[in-house]
Amino acid sequence: MPTILKKIPFAFLLFAMSCCASVKQQDDRQLHTTLLNDIKTLSSDNYEGRKTGTAGAEKARAYITERFTKLGIKPFPDQSNYLQPFMFQAKDSKQFTGQNVLGYIPGKLKECIVISAHYDHLGTEGNKIYNGADDNASGVAALLHFAEYFSKNPPNFTLIFAAFDAEEMGLKGAKAFVDAPPVALHQIKLNINMDMIAHNDKNELYACGTFTHPELKKYIITDHESIKITLGHDDPKTGHDDWTNQSDQGAFNAKNIPFIYFGVEDHKDYHQPTDDFENINQDFFVGATKAILAVIKNIDGKLSSKIQIDKNKIMK
Incomplete structure (x- = not known):
């Protein structure tokens, strides 16, 4: 009898570990399916290249x-919907109306992180459709995944999810956002921007922004073995x-807001009609x-605690 009792806790531990592994595998499969469905949908011919104003x-x-809406992401209280319209003039003097899509998850702190990706692309030319799977349906799909994750795991920072319009026409949507932000500009502590994160044959993901703000380097840590996050592209x-x-992220940099930009180097399908879902690296994208989510979680956990400490000092 004593021998059996000793074996029960070990057997229970093995069972619990098996259950955890099964749940993780199920979550990974769901992540894989949802991400690929989002990028495939947004870069399909039905969306005609997503050019601003079309x-x-x-x-x-x-x-x-x-x-x-389905994820429970809220529009800002003073907004009737998720849209932030803006006007701008193109290089040919033509007037355009763009529309950013903004939602947020309130955190324990009023200080905010803006997680962003542009949803526009180049549209059509003749009978060719520039679907922009990597540029930048990939970034939007990742943004939607992060929104889903933090809707189930409440953050410390207030998180603003910004799908920007008119990036391809000169960062117009991001510039409109920082010129008329939904919160006070000083509350925005960081921008995490994603633009092209689905097409790299060497599993190299670049993180730009730590040259100007080296204090961010310590947060760019991930245990995802197949992805190599490389710094640079901002260090001469x-x-x-x-x-x-x-x-x-350039619009945030112009306001002296720290940023981390995740992306890949240009590839043969960049700004070509061949930037289709079929040509991305699916495993790399997932x-x-x-890896980017791991970095966001690092920042939300560690940087937010420092801000709280600073607040306490001020109160004293």
Whole structure:
């Protein structure tokens, strides 16, 4: 009898570990399916390349807002919906109306992190559709996954999820956001931007932004073995192109807001009609999304505690 009793806890431990492994596998399968469905849908011919001001862009907005609604992501209290319209003039002097899609999850702190990705792309040219699977249906799909994760796991920071319009026309949506933010600009402590995270043959994901803000380096840690996060593309000593202002994080940088931009180097399908779902690296994309989420969780856990400490000092 005593021998049997000793074996029971060990058997229970094995059972519990088996259950945990099964749940993790199920979560991984669901993540894989949802991510790939989002990127495949947004980069399908039905969305006509999602160019600003077109029916395809309107369909993309409808898709994002529907996902936000189902996930329970809130529009800002003073907004009747998720949309932030803005006007701008293109290089040819033509007037455009863009529409950012904004939602948020309130955190324990009023300080915010803006998680962003642009949903627009190049549209059509003749009979060719520029579907922009990597650029940037990939970033939007990841953003939707992060929104789902934090809707189930309440964050410390207040998280703003921003699907920006008109990035391809000069970062117009991001610039409109920082010029008329839904919260006080000083409350935004960081921008995490994603633009092209689904197409790399060497499993290399770049993180730009730590040259100007080296204090962010310690948070860029992930245990995802297949993804190599490489710093650079903002440090002149590396010889890489400077990406600081080449995507929507540039609008935040102009306001001196720290940022981390995740992306890959240009590839043969960049800004080509061949940037289709069939040509992305699916395993890399899923791995990159997991790696970025790990970084966001690091920041939300560790950086938020420092801000709380600073608040306590001020109160004293």
